[in-house]
Amino acid sequence: MSSSDEGLFPRGPLYLENLVTPFCEKLGLYKLPRHFHVILLSALFYQAINLLSPWISNKLSRHYKHLSKRTKLNWDSHVVSSVQSVFLISLGYLILKEVNNFGDKLFGYSVYAGDIYALADGYFLWDLYVTLRYVHITGIGFVVHAVAALFVVTFSYSPYLMYYGPTYLSWELSTPFLNIHYFLDKTNRTGSTLQLVNGILLVLTFICVRIIWGWYSAYSTAMEIISRVTEIPRGLSLFYLAANMSLNCLNLFWVFKMMDAIRRRAQGEKVSPVQTANSEFAKKNI
Template sequence: MNSTASNDGLFPRGPLFLENLVTPYCEKLGLYKLPRHIHVVILSALFYQFINLLSPWISNKLSRHYKHLSRRTKLNWDSHVVSSVQSVLLISLGYLILREVNNFNDKLFGYSVYAGDIYALADGYFLWDLYITVRYAKITGLGFVVHAVAALFVVTFSYSPYLMYYGPTYLSWELSTPFLNIHYFLDKTNKTGSKFQILNGILLILTFFFVRIVWGWYSAYSTSMEIIRRVTEIPRGLSLFYLAANMSLNCLNLFWVFKMMDAIRRRAHGEKLSPAQTANSEVAKKNL
């Protein structure tokens, strides 16, 4: 741990019996710092599941369209609601985590309790996300399962500790998520092709492209070069898995940005997409 980084967490420490319970398993996986934050991960996942269960009631109150949606579409809608809460939360904490990791003396192995707590919020979300995408794999598709696995891996193995310094790069991807969710909700409330949706779609493409493609690929290159430069200090398996997960996430972003552009073009022309086209064209039902 870095002497210049915070020793205080964002949240109160969890029960020691829980830390002691998971420590042997975490140590076998090399996740030496995870036990300190496991309560935040679990509570975060439960919180997002609570939002998911609460969404039908809230959505029925706020939108007259919700009750007329198919079961499949309601599942996607509810996931977008969870994604909206998650993205706003992480964006709000973005400055704090950026300030924290800038105090790290080591870009590869830097760690602080404060940063660990913030990443635990994201870890809990991706744990919930994996549960949802696997449970409804026939609806979400294989691409989202791969994304959930890769995202969960990248965040979880930062508790080795490993590459926490680069975490803000991936959390910054959330900047595009509110536009994505707004676009989705407009589409499902008969606002397809409206001026507001077209404007939102342009903002979505711009933020997605610059944050996830330009900044994302540059950061992936920077991170990979740091790993390669110090490869002898890192377990080989961890390096290979991280590089593979990192490449998977960035390739999915590249694939989805073209799908987004095609979907927005169709909607701008007032085209009605079939269910299959919609499933392929929507970038995500949640945070990518």
């Protein structure tokens, strides 16, 4: 286990910590000031990737310049999503090893774990900004998802339920397959063997990490909260349980969309194996 004050990144300016501390303490986020600089820089990093995506995509794909403006916005968000999923998947083992050393599943905390979660928090902050700005494209479902995800990660800095963080980060294992499917659609490879194989991997991974593992972990989290409910502010517990349930229900909704698309294709309809799911889950139809 890392030492108590050893983080993944160097500590930020103390004046910045002091600036945000009063506000964070009012919300009960006592550990957040130590990681605020990582959250902020993470959000700015993902925005930079979003701004660089048009230039990079034009270099890597001849199809990008022919896309509509709205579809380019969506493509760029998938580029950002791809980058962040690779980061979080790469750090998955480290965070799992770290939280397994926590003596308390409810209130366990370390600076190292806090820095890793700050990377995710920065992404969800950026994601909320994008979904609100383009809500007419993304739909209200993605705003709800962004708010719930941001809430769950941010309020872990109380500290609260950091032990269960790897469960939600493991959901990113399905994201690369989702993004590959999207890029294949947009580069005229819909229905190709590559997309079929990728689609199967997407559905299998999604079911394993977001449905089977996700719902089991949601149950474990809920039981831990309920068993120690007197130790936790009631409002925080209710919000966590509601956010947890909303995220898992959205996953269940999306996997049913995927399975419906597979059924329709098996019946001879011209639909990509996860096209319907992409429409809801990946903001495809723009």
